[in-house]
Amino acid sequence: MTMELSRRGMLGTIAATAFAAPALARAKTGFGAVQTLIESYVTSGKVPGAVVAIVRPGAFRPEYLMAGKAAFGADSKGGGAPVSPDTLWRIYSMTKPVTAMAVMQQVAAGRLALDMPISAVMPEFANMRVLVDPAKGLESRPAAGPITVRHLLTHTAGLTYTIVGNGPLEKEYRRLGLFPGSATSGTQPGDGKVPNLQGFVAGLASLPLYGEPGKSWRYSVALDLAGGMLERLTGKSFDAVLDEQLFRPLGMANTGFQVRPGQLPKLSSNYAWVKPDLTPLNAPVLIDGPLRSDWIGPPKLLAGGAGLLSSARDYARFGQMLLNEGLFEGRQVMPRGVARLATSNLLPVGVFQDGTNGFGAGGRVTLFDTVAKLPEGNAVGTYGWGGAAGTLFQVDRVRQMAVIVMLQYLPQQRFPLGKELQAAINRDVA
Structure with missing residues (x-):
């Protein structure tokens, strides 16, 4: 869930942003x-704005919770409009579930x-080798077994x-x-150029x-490799695969690997x-706005692990489909059993x-219900x-809801949003 900070670069040359806590209309x-919770993140200056989308089973009728703007005041030009369900956000590793569902x-x-x-x-992955000691060097021995599709989907490859x-x-x-994503800003001396997706496959x-x-x-580049596998399997570019299999069927018109023509005013700003x-x-x-x-412009690498931009409305459509076990607005985008x-x-x-959790x-x-034991x-x-x-x-099947949170701050560990959000959800649905 974390990304290399140099992926966004520019930290050493940009002055700290000045901002004031805005008044919020609830x-x-x-x-x-x-x-x-999201209002507190805005008024305390952690983020300029945030959008939450909540969907329930059935028809696509999302509920949106919103606060603030797409950028702090000093960065208002081009990105300082109030947030909306269609504001564009860099979703980084939330790209992974999308790639996985296409697989x-x-x-x-x-x-x-x-x-x-x-x-x-x-x-080219038929005879892989494994490091003898990852801490010491590149000495290797033959792998005991092959990498499977399951391994790519679950970071066990x-x-x-x-x-x-x-x-x-x-x-x-x-x-x-072989970085997460295709940006080259902030690379270090000796770092190689980011390849295209099939070059990425060859490098691995x-x-x-x-x-x-x-x-x-x-945690690994496994879902990036999965995107390369889809290209090889279908004979189509990875972005075309996602568009054909998921984005068009779900109406995710604002989701992709780059800002499309006319979308720039929707783009939020990202801060470190x-x-x-x-x-x-x-x-x-x-660091990015x-x-x-x-x-802006075509990416070098169509990164299935971290490359997508999306909006709360678009990702809510994806969440709705999964909550509905593959069904979206009367169309079975994935067979019910496969979605489950x-x-x-x-x-x-x-x-x-993480010791106790599973991975889909x-x-x-x-794997184990912890609602009764922990506030979060x-x-x-x-x-x-x-x-x-x-x-x-x-996607919470017990409470029958999917929740999508869009905001921008790096690194993700800087604030305990995950625990705070889950505790807030638990209070609201108790």
Whole structure:
């Protein structure tokens, strides 16, 4: 759920943003605690604005909770309008569930299977090797088993990320340009250029794995590789695959890998609360906005792990489809059984995420109900994931609701929004 801060760059050259707490007009809502929470994030200056979308089963009738603007005052030009359901946000790792569902649609069509080796589609992964000691060097031995589709969907493929370590293998990722996303600002001397998606696939295939496939959970570029697999499987570009399988059927007209013509006024601004060395800042710093953005123009890499822009309205459509078990406005976008399977625990036997959680297709799955024990507890079976800039998403089948939160601040760990949001939801639906 975190991303490398250099992905956004510019921290060293931009002055701290000045802002004042705006006056907020409260809308009537059944989610008063959630509304109060997002208002507090705005009035305390943590973010300039936020949008929450909540959907229930059935027809698409989202409830929106909103506060603030798309940018702080000093950055108002081009992005300072009040937030709306159609404001564009960088969703970073909330791209992963989207990519994963596109893979599951191919599983439903019989073109993939969860336990199919990915080498059936990408032969260069047929004879992978595994590091002997990830901390010491690149010495490797043959992998005991193949990487499967299931492994890609659940971060158990044995891959890694430049944002979760800085060992010998992660340094090789950097050398080959295998970063989360396609921005080049903030790269370090010796870092390679970001390749296109099939170049990304080739780079990964040329390196050993961090660990044995299927043996442990490690956050990784697995969903980026899954996007490359979809390209190879379909013979279409990854963005065309998503458009055909999900965005057009769901009416997600504002979701994509770049700001489209006419969309720039909708783009929010993104801010960092830390320096490049992760030292905390007392005030946020602008790192990406309508006047200068990594999302203006075609991306080099169609990053299935972190590359999408979306709006609260669009992602709510995606959440509605999953809550409805694949059905959206009378159209079965995914078969019911496959949609349920995708949001259930798909981890190999004996593997957990964060010690106790399960993991479905691109998102965490709560295995044990903790609502009664913790103010921020989750209902059993809750599926969801978040993004580096604080965005959050979950489908809660027990309470029969999907919740999407859109705002922008980096890093995601700077504020405890996830726990605070869940506690607010629990108060509102108690």
